[in-house]
Structures are given as structure tokens and as C-alpha cells.
Amino acid sequence: MAGLNVAVVGATGAVGQQMLKILEERSFPIKEIKLLASKRSAGVKINFMNRECTVEETVPDSFKGVDIALFSAGTEISKIFAPEAVKRGVVVIDNSNAFRMDPDVPLVVPEVNPHALHKHKGLISNPNCSTIQMVVALKPIHDCFKIKRVVVSTYQAVSGTGREAIKELTNQSKAILDEQEIKLSVYPHQIAFNTLPHIDVFDEEGYTREERKMMNETVKIMEDNSIKVTATTVRVPVFNAHSESINIQTAKKATVKEIKDLLSRAPGVKVVDDPANLLYPMPILANGKDEVLVGRIREDNSIENGINMWVVADNLRKGAALNAIQIAEYLLNNGLIKVR
Amino acid sequence: MAGLNVAVVGATGAVGQQMLKILEERSFPIKEIKLLASKRSAGVKINFMNRECTVEETVPDSFKGVDIALFSAGTEISKIFAPEAVKRGVVVIDNSNAFRMDPDVPLVVPEVNPHALHKHKGLISNPNCSTIQMVVALKPIHDCFKIKRVVVSTYQAVSGTGREAIKELTNQSKAILDEQEIKLSVYPHQIAFNTLPHIDVFDEEGYTREERKMMNETVKIMEDNSIKVTATTVRVPVFNAHSESINIQTAKKATVKEIKDLLSRAPGVKVVDDPANLLYPMPILANGKDEVLVGRIREDNSIENGINMWVVADNLRKGAALNAIQIAEYLLNNGLIKVR
Numbered sequence: 001m002a003g004l005n006v007a008v009v010g011a012t013g014a015v016g017q018q019m020l021k022i023l024e025e026r027s028f029p030i031k032e033i034k035l036l037a038s039k040r041s042a043g044v045k046i047n048f049m050n051r052e053c054t055v056e057e058t059v060p061d062s063f064k065g066v067d068i069a070l071f072s073a074g075t076e077i078s079k080i081f082a083p084e085a086v087k088r089g090v091v092v093i094d095n096s097n098a099f100r101m102d103p104d105v106p107l108v109v110p111e112v113n114p115h116a117l118h119k120h121k122g123l124i125s126n127p128n129c130s131t132i133q134m135v136v137a138l139k140p141i142h143d144c145f146k147i148k149r150v151v152v153s154t155y156q157a158v159s160g161t162g163r164e165a166i167k168e169l170t171n172q173s174k175a176i177l178d179e180q181e182i183k184l185s186v187y188p189h190q191i192a193f194n195t196l197p198h199i200d201v202f203d204e205e206g207y208t209r210e211e212r213k214m215m216n217e218t219v220k221i222m223e224d225n226s227i228k229v230t231a232t233t234v235r236v237p238v239f240n241a242h243s244e245s246i247n248i249q250t251a252k253k254a255t256v257k258e259i260k261d262l263l264s265r266a267p268g269v270k271v272v273d274d275p276a277n278l279l280y281p282m283p284i285l286a287n288g289k290d291e292v293l294v295g296r297i298r299e300d301n302s303i304e305n306g307i308n309m310w311v312v313a314d315n316l317r318k319g320a321a322l323n324a325i326q327i328a329e330y331l332l333n334n335g336l337i338k339v340r
Numbered sequence: 341m342a343g344l345n346v347a348v349v350g351a352t353g354a355v356g357q358q359m360l361k362i363l364e365e366r367s368f369p370i371k372e373i374k375l376l377a378s379k380r381s382a383g384v385k386i387n388f389m390n391r392e393c394t395v396e397e398t399v400p401d402s403f404k405g406v407d408i409a410l411f412s413a414g415t416e417i418s419k420i421f422a423p424e425a426v427k428r429g430v431v432v433i434d435n436s437n438a439f440r441m442d443p444d445v446p447l448v449v450p451e452v453n454p455h456a457l458h459k460h461k462g463l464i465s466n467p468n469c470s471t472i473q474m475v476v477a478l479k480p481i482h483d484c485f486k487i488k489r490v491v492v493s494t495y496q497a498v499s500g501t502g503r504e505a506i507k508e509l510t511n512q513s514k515a516i517l518d519e520q521e522i523k524l525s526v527y528p529h530q531i532a533f534n535t536l537p538h539i540d541v542f543d544e545e546g547y548t549r550e551e552r553k554m555m556n557e558t559v560k561i562m563e564d565n566s567i568k569v570t571a572t573t574v575r576v577p578v579f580n581a582h583s584e585s586i587n588i589q590t591a592k593k594a595t596v597k598e599i600k601d602l603l604s605r606a607p608g609v610k611v612v613d614d615p616a617n618l619l620y621p622m623p624i625l626a627n628g629k630d631e632v633l634v635g636r637i638r639e640d641n642s643i644e645n646g647i648n649m650w651v652v653a654d655n656l657r658k659g660a661a662l663n664a665i666q667i668a669e670y671l672l673n674n675g676l677i678k679v680r
Contacts, residue, residue: 149642153493153585155535155576169533174517177510188618193509195495195576195583195623197636197650202615206596206638215642228642232585232650236495236535237577243535245493245572245585256546275542278528283535296537298546302489302555302568310537310572 003031004332004339007066007090009081010073011035011055012044014163015095018321019070020048028325029332036062037073060084067339068331070324071095086122091337093124093324097209100125100217107220110326111268112139116223117327117336124327127221128213129319130154130233130242135221136292136318137311138248140266141259142222145305146251149228152214155236155243156199157283160315161186169237187235196235208233241283242315250305259297259307268318273297281312289314290322343371344672344679347406347430349421350413351375351395352384354503355435358661359410360388368665369672376402377413400424407679408671410664411435426462431677433464433664437549440465440557447560450666451608452479456563457667457676464667467561468553469659470494470573470582475561476632476658477651478588480606481599482562485645486591489568492554495576495583496539497623500655501526509577527575536575548573581623582655590645599637599647608658613637621652629654630662 006023010016016037023030033048035055042057056062058077063069063085071078072095082092082099099105106116107125112135117124127135138147158165165186172182172192182190189196200209207215214231236243263269272281273295281293292313300306313319331337346363350356356377363370373388375395382397396402398417403409403425411418412435422432422439439445446456447465452475457464467475478487498505505526512522512532522530529536540549547555554571576583603609612621613635621633632653640646653659671677 151491151587151640151642153572155495155574170517173513177514177517189622190624193577193579193623195578195652197583197585197620197622198615198618206613206615206636230587230640230642230646230648232493232587232636232648234495234583234585234650237533238535239533243537243574245537245574247491247570247572247587273546275538275546278538280537282529282537283533284530296546296572300491300570302491302570306570308570308572310574312535 002339003029004067005032005034005065006030007034007036007063007069009036009058009069009071009077011046012037012041013072014159014166015072015316015320018316019072019324020046022317022321022325024049026325028328034062034066063088063090066090068093068328068337070328072320082123091120091122091124091331093126093327095126095320095324097128097213099123100127101220107217108327109135109221109323110330111136112221113223114330117330120336126320126324126327127217128210129160129315130156130210130244131214131217131221132319132323133242133292133311133313134214134244134246135218136268137246137263137294137309139222140262141248141250141254142224144262145254147227147248148251149249150218151247152229152231153245154231154233155238156233157238157240157242157315158191158235159240160242166239169239173237191235192237194237197232199233199235238283240314240316241286241312242319243281243283244311246309246311247300248307249303250307253305254307256297256299263294268292269294271295281310283312286312286314290317292318342679343369344407345372345374345405346370347374347376347403347409349376349398349409349411349417351386352377352381353412354499354506355412355656355660358656359412359664360386362657362661362665364389366665368668374402374406403428403430406430408433408668408677410668412660422463431460431462431464431671433466433667435466435660435664437468437553439463440467441560447557448667449475449561449663450670451476453561453563454670457670460676466660466664466667467557468550469500469655470496470550470584471554471557471561472659472663473582473632473651473653474554474584474586475558476608477586477603477634477649479562480602481588481590481594482564482567484602485594487567487588488591489589490558491587492569492571493585494571494573495578496573497578497580497582497655498531498575499580500582506579509579531575532577534577537572539573539575578623580654580656581626581652582659583621583623584651586649586651587640588647589643590647593645594647596637596639603634608632609634611635621650623652626652626654630657632658
């Protein structure tokens with residue numbers, strides 16, 4: 001089988017590990033895989049498709065002969081190495097914040113704006129995790145009823161911060177249950193049994209960068225400047241899967257039944273909305289799943305054409321690794337990537 | 341010192357215990373205390389003001405000779421015994437949902453609508469925990485800028501459910517960290533390391549009773565039917581102190597500085613809003629405190645005159661026990677209670 005030469009940059013990280021898992025699960029056509037990471041991780045052995053692979057340090061020439069590179073090693077690494085990869089003819093799908101708002105870089109969720117990939121110039125950005133799951137749920141509603149405004153509050157899992165944060169939640173939780181002192185390392189305050197209204201850095205207006213990502217990326221992905229978004233992003237003591245409380249106002253009246261019917265047919269969405277049987281989206285349900293779970297759909301009578309809903313998804317999968325690989329699949333299936 | 345005969349109904353519960361603690365802390369003038377609970381708890385010894393007191397089973401005649409009764413034993417107990425107490429000349433401050441929306445029953449947050457107490461007929465309702473902390477923060481803003489609409493999403497601690505829920509979060513957390521099976525008892529799903537968009541029962545429109553409480557009680561306490569409220573209430577794995585992401589729209593333009601100045605002078609509020617120094621409200625800061633902490637105050641440009649803020653308070657204290665005792669103090673200081 002003809003395959004691609006694929007590089008995974010950040011292969012030892014939380015998202016990198018999910019990328020390898022999903023490439024295997026979906027039998028992505030791979031000729032050769034290259035596992036790249038920092039110098040510190042070089043030499044680490046990782047089993048991929050029943051072969052032991054050795055992690056190499058990322059250097060510009062790592063990308064020679066590579067067809068597609070999936071980056072998830074942080075903004076600084078992307079800024080340095082993504083242009084080097086592109087220079088060497090590689091198509092880069094970058095999971096960092098480095099290029100997302102660059103007008104020359106498509107920012108894509110395949111269920112929402114795959115057409116943007118047709119104009120790619122070698123570099124494609126994968127949106128922010130909390131944005132991806134929101135737009136997957138919003139797009140079908142926008143197409144039918146036109147969304148005017150979104151008010152979103154998030155309940156984000158620590159896996160979004162990375163592997164060290166998962167350890168920190170584990171260790172702090174154990175310490176508190178054992179009545180021991182907790183240690184702070186990844187987060188500036190205790191995350192165990194607490195909420196942190198602080199994800200990424202604060203700007204002059206008091207918003208965090210995570211909030212700005214949700215506000216700005218949503219408009220770019222939905223390709224409609226008329227959609228107004230405000231966000232409050234909060235870290236909660238959950239290991240994996242982000243939850244979002246989303247309030248929307250539409251231009252045209254939508255009933256709960258119409259929204260449910262619409263979302264039941266929407267790609268990438270699973271409606272989980274049967275309160276009488278105690279069924280609603282939760283992190284423990286979304287963990288490990290591909291779909292964005294949507295529930296608690298109800299009319300909001302505090303405004304004309306208001307709707308409330310509750311959206312939960314696996315932030316490492318649909319929020320990062322899966323979305324990136326879906327982009328790669330689209331490129332491949334539509335002849336948008338040159339196989340050497 | 342002349343004092344009152346006080347009964348605490350539900351004295352062994354999470355809120356009952358806080359009531360006793362706060363009565364001591366504030367040196368509430370007590371002649372005699374009567375600790376009441378279910379038959380199951382009768383005989384339990386509780387230390388109060390350096391005296392050992394014995395918990396008695398609640399029966400109608402428990403209220404003979406009592407001046408004021410603080411109820412926090414659930415809606416069913418209040419429905420049975422609050423009228424019996426009132427019949428015996430007792431002023432009842434009821435922490436349950438039983439009578440809150442009754443037009444003859446004042447629903448009071450002393451910082452917001454103490455005047456409503458002047459018309460009491462023996463029965464006074466203490467509002468829902470998540471409502472109390474929200475209206476304490478909203479009232480000064482409403483008075484100055486007139487609030488048109490509120491969109492609130494909550495992050496509620498398990499202590500609001502009671503002592504058994506605190507044990508459940510502890511036990512489930514331990515089990516998960518030890519890779520053991522978890523047990524479900526209080527909540528229908530795992531609460532440890534999860535979010536539950538489900539507090540109290542669901543109605544036909546898909547709202548929970550907790551959401552309805554926030555929507556209905558806010559309007560009654562603020563005494564303004566023009567305020568529109570929509571709520572999404574969510575349980576999170578936090579032991580104590582509720583967090584709320586609140587989006588408001590005002591009729592008159594308010595700047596962040598104006599809101600901060602206003603709230604800095606407001607009774608019962610503490611502004612904790614210095615992101616540059618990583619200061620914002622969190623459950624671990626609010627736990628054990630009397631004040632409602634308000635931070636992350638910022639303009640929301642997705643709408644005209646929009647404001648976002650993050651409000652955290654100790655739901656057992658200001659959200660329940662403290663508010664009830666502040667009502668008792670107001671009654672006493674304003675001659676609204678007949679001391680025998």
C-alpha cells in the first residue's frame with residue numbers, strides 16, 4: 001500500500017500519544033513514521049503499529065523526505081520548526097496557537113470548514129480544543145438559524161495542559177485526601193478540589209488568551225464576522241474531556257426539537273439528551289470518544305430566540321489529535337497533499 | 341444578658357453544623373439552644389458554647405417556648421414542622437425550598453432586600469445558595485446601572501448536597517486514585533473528576549429545579565420583574581464553595597472601573613481582581629469566609645453594555661447558615677421578633 005511519510009512532533013506529549021493511537025486506530029496510510037520531540041526525550045522507545053520506534057530530537061533536517069508533519073509541541077517549537085518543515089515541502093498541521101489567526105493559514109475543523117483546506121500553502125492550523133468542540137455543535141445551528149451571539153463558560157480538564165498537569169491533579173488529590181501539604185508546579189494555585197478561572201495568560205482587558213482564542217477562532221472557522229462571542233474559561237479538577245455551558249441567540253426562532261433533529265444528523269455530533277433517564281453529556285462519557293456530545297438543550301426565555309446547551313468532548317481527541325488527523329485524511333482524500 | 345430561645349432544625353447536617361459555628365462566632369444572644377434533628381440523630385451530643393447539648397427528635401411540641409427556629413433539614417421536614425412552629429409563635433427562618441416563592445413569605449438576603457422582613461408573618465425563607473451569592477454581587481450593579489439580563493453558569497460544590505455527598509466525593513476520589521471501582525450513592529453518576537450538569541430534579545422544559553430557583557428567586561429578591569435570568573447549574577468535584585460565571589447586560593453603560601469601585605464599597609462583597617498578580621476568586625479562597633468574592637470583571641463587547649464576572653462564595657456560610665443568621669440579627673436589631 002502506498003503510504004505517506006509522517007512526522008509527529010511532540011510524540012511523547014499527551015496529544016502526541018493520542019495522535020499515534022488515532023493514526024493506528026484509523027489505519028492512516030503510513031509508509032514511514034518519524035517520532036520527534038525535544039532533546040530530553042530523544043532515545044525514548046515508543047511502540048507504533050507493532051514496531052518499536054525511537055524518538056529523535058527535532059532539528060530542521062528531521063523534515064527531509066516527510067510528506068506530512070503533525071505538530072503538538074507548543075507554540076515556540078512550532079514557530080521555530082513549522083516554517084523549516086514547510087520550506088522542505090512538508091505539509092504541516094500545527095496544533096499550537098502560533099499561526100491560527102494568520103490570514104494565510106487555514107484554521108480548520110473538517111465538519112465545519114473543510115473547503116478552507118483547498119487554499120493551503122503548506123501550513124494548516126488545528127484550532128484550540130475548547131473552540132473545536134463548540135463549533136462542531138454550533139455550525140449546523142448557524143447554517144439553519146443564524147447565530148447572532150454566543151456566551152460560553154468552560155469547565156476544562158487538566159489534560160489540555162499536558163502530562164505534567166495530569167500528574168499534578170493526581171498528586172494534589174492524593175495529598176489532600178491524606179491531609180498532606182500539596183505541591184504547586186504546573187498551575188499557580190491548587191487545582192485539586194478547586195476551580196481556576198485562569199487558562200493561559202491575561203491581557204490588558206482582563207481576558208485570558210484561552211478566552212480570546214474561543215472568541216476569535218470561532219469567527220474565523222465559521223467564516224462569519226457577524227457572530228459575537230464572549231467566553232469565560234475555567235480549569236476544573238477533571239482529568240480529561242472539556243465541558244461547556246453554551247448560551248446562544250439565533251436570528252431565526254429554533255425549537256428544542258428542531259435543534260435536536262438537526263444535531264442528530266450533524267457530522268461529529270452525538271446528541272445525549274434524555275434527562276428523564278439521567279442522560280446528559282459528562283466528561284466520563286466523552287473520554288475516549290470521537291464525537292462531540294451535546295445535551296441539556298433547552299429554550300432560553302430570557303431573550304428572543306435563546307437556546308442553552310451543554311457540550312462535552314474529549315479535548316485530546318476531537319479537541320486536538322483526532323481533528324488534526326481528520327484534516328490529514330481530508331487532504332489525502334482530496335488530492336491536496338503531494339505524496340513523494 | 342437577655343437572649344433568645346433558639347432552635348436549630350437539622351443540627352447534625354452540613355448547614356446545621358455551620359449554623360451552630362456561626363451563632364458562636366457572632367455571639368448571637370442565646371438564652372437556650374435546642375438542637376433538633378431526625379429520630380435517627382436523637383441522642384447525639386454536640387458541643388455548643390462550651391456546653392454539651394443533646395440532639396432531640398423534632399416533634400411539633402419541640403417548638404414550645406422557642407423564639408426563633410433555624411430550619412435546614414430539607415423541604416419535607418420544613419413543610420411538616422415550619423407551620424407547627426409558626427403556630428406556636430416561633431419565627432421560622434427556613435433554608436429549604438418549601439416556601440420561597442410563596443408571596444406571603446419574605447425571601448431575604450440582608451444586603452439586598454432586608455425591608456421585606458418588616459412584613460413577615462412568622463415564616464421567612466432563606467434563598468437558594470447559588471442565588472444568594474449571585475444577588476449579593478448583582479444588587480449594587482442593578483441599583484446603579486439597571487440589569488436587563490443575566491446568563492449564569494455554576495460550578496457547585498458537593499457540600500451543597502450535604503455531608504453524605506462530601507463523603508461520596510472523598511471515597512470516589514480515593515477509589516479512582518487507587519484504581520478501584522467507585523460506588524454511587526448520593527449522585528446518579530460519578531462526581532469525582534467529572535462534571536454533572538444536573539442539580540435537583542428536571543422539569544418538562546429540560547431545566548433543573550436548581551436552575552429555576554436561580555431564575556425565579558433572583559427576580560423575587562431583587563423585586564424587579566424586568567430582570568431576565570437564564571441559568572445552567574453544574575456540580576463539580578469541589579468540596580466547598582460555589583463558583584459562578586456571570587454574564588450581564590445593563591441598561592446603562594458601566595465601565596470595569598465603575599463596577600469595581602461600586603463592588604468594593606458594597607456590603608458582603610470582596611473584590612478579588614488582580615490577574616497580573618494571579619488573584620481571582622476561587623473555592624479555596626472563599627471556603628470559611630463570610631464575603632462573596634467577585635473578580636474577573638471585564639467588559640463583554642459581544643453586546644451593548646455587557647459585563648462578565650466570576651463570583652465565588654462559601655455556600656454553607658453565606659449561601660445558607662450565615663445568611664439565615666444575618667436575617668435573625670436583622671429581626672432582632674429592628675424589633676421584628678418578640679422575645680418572650
